[in-house]
Amino acid sequence: MTMPPRTRSFVQVDVFSTSPYQGNPVAVVLDGTDLTDEEMQRVARWTNLSETTFVVAPTVAEADYRLRILTPDGELPFAGHPTLGSAYAWLDGGGVPRQADRIVQECGAGLVTVRRGADGMLSFAAPPLVRDGALDDAYLERIVAAFGIGRDRVLAHQWVDNGPGWAVLRLATAEEVLALEPDLALIPDAMVGAIGAYPDGSPYDFEMRTFAPRCGVPEDPACGSMNAGVGQWLTGTGAAPSAYRVSQGARVGRAAAIEVSADADGTVWVSGATTVCIRGTIVV
Template sequence: MHQYSEVDVFSPKPYLGNPLAVVHDAEGLTSEDMQRFAKWTNLAETTFLLQPTNPAADYRLRIFSAAQEFPFAGHPTLGSAFAWLKAGGAPKNNCTIVQECGAGLVTVRVENQRLAFAAPPLTRFEPVEEPLVQRVATALGVSRERIIDTSWLVNGPEWIGVRLSSAQEVLSLQPDPRDLGSLSIGVVGPHLPGHDTQFEVRAFLGGDPVWEDPVTGSLNAGLARWLSAAGISDRRYVAAQGTAIGYHGRVHLDIEDGEIWVGGDVTSCVNGEVNL
């Protein structure tokens, strides 16, 4: 038996963010065991907490979707750090957690209920080739002219970032799942002044199944790098995500000396044991 947690990430209100399953003390489980259980939970991601192999790390994390393992993902990083702390984990360095994962070491800051991770560098950050932009426009159900800009934003997941002119345009999207293929598309547009967030974000993931992610840390990390480099975002801003599908995600972005910090509230929803 293993200690087991389910947490909600990127919302101060339970069940309005992105859920995550966390298996504690996962030594002894094979990759096949982990993948099988992640498929069974049928959540966006399931994570497994392990002893670190790097002496600088507090724990090691493996991250699985229902179909594959990821070297890094955002909401699993925050949710797993929260679950590790709640289970009695004690950081070596006061209120800063160091996570070891496939992408290397990731620093997580703890500020009461809100946690924030230092985004790993983008491994691909360049304009998207025009034939693929045309395909993205078709998948999103918009004309090519409505897309202001695009960029590869790869930091584990292979996101294609798409800028539209307004949050309302983002909210009105109705992509055709048949056209998404295996693409992972993140769309962003600005809210009007006076809104409680600066941008609206949506994340569409192709594959099997095709679906929309409620709130996405890795995508927002890449978007923050892109928007900051283009001089479009403030140094600190909040992005909304999940609105179109009934969620209330809030992602807090903070750009400090060129480093992107991605933060959000985490709430505990389920605690118990799992037979693996």
């Protein structure tokens, strides 16, 4: 017997840009209750965005909701722009957090705090890294070969993995980062980024680019999880000030702006603008 179709509230949120359609979109199904893993994956493949999320009931008392985060190819324990976009969608859809000034999201990486600033902008607390430290020589050589640069161009390199598997190379300048023409066929399983500094007095402090061939995403327009891990690394080592701005997405026709700041206790926060661009229902 064919089951009748089910409809759920559905939004698409643009994250990390004050100008709609210039950041990174995330599709949010606001009630994923009783949807199977197969149904969620089918929707995620169909939206064909880097991530589609499903809000479901939390399993712990501290959380306001639990978030399932799916790429077209599988599920992630954590992702940054889906966290901000889903939190905004949940609030926009009438969600009321237990604490007035913050939301607690449960996901595969554990509990993630999202706070609201005085300007209404949302920030998430960077989750703990599951892997850090310098890259091994063999992996570094594969990345620089794929990036088409010499190893001498790399100022520093680090695992900044908070779930997706991120590694990052630090180059000398934003111009060098923007000039990269990576051959991702050489690193098909990689989750890797590059960051470089802008000159003093520029509107942004750094340019970031992130590449996720493992998830089927050649280049991410704006990556919250990468910026979270990199923020922990740079502020923790003194390579960046306690608050800085990142530009991302120029090479894929976007204009993302990401704010990174570190509290006195070392907690790193990643924030950016969020806008609902599509609102309606989805049939599952």
